[in-house]
Amino acid sequence: MPRDKEGAQRKVFMLPTELVERVAAYQARTGLSSEVEAVRRLLSDALRMRDDWRSITDQVVDRMKRSEPLVDAAKDVVVGHPAVATVSFEPRQVVFQMLTGETLQISESGDVTGEHGNQKLNYPGF
Structure with a gap:
């Protein structure tokens, strides 16, 4: 095209x-x-x-892979997203909680951790 x-x-x-x-x-x-x-x-x-925790995390991580700083990627993808309940910008990481209850942490190095209740979420990260 x-x-x-x-x-x-x-x-x-x-x-x-x-x-x-x-x-x-x-x-x-x-x-x-x-x-x-x-x-x-x-x-x-x-x-x-239609986004869920995994697709939102994918979008942030994909931007970081293209050399976009974590804070900029998170501002563009997570802030104001209709499926995200809260976002906090902490030293060297961004933490956000979904309306569905999952909590994700993405570090500047691209490490992703998450949980839903007592269950750990599996994300391959970088």
Whole structure:
């Protein structure tokens, strides 16, 4: 597919008319200037609602593998995420708790530990 800019890809999708009308209604309600931005936000929101502790941790760790500092990666992925109840930035690590009860710690070195109740969570980490 042709690329518009680095980190973005152009995609073409056929959508039912009813869905297109709902996107247009969302765009009008939110005051977004483009249909593309409306679709982008709706898709992002829908995917975020499906995230669990593992997918959120994967996103943070993937950003760290691309040399993004832990604090920046966690701010972009964890802060404001609809599935995350709390986030704390501690020396050399980020700790967050999911609405479903899991607690995860990610260190600057990429080590991941977690628990749900008394059960340890298994995450391969870096």
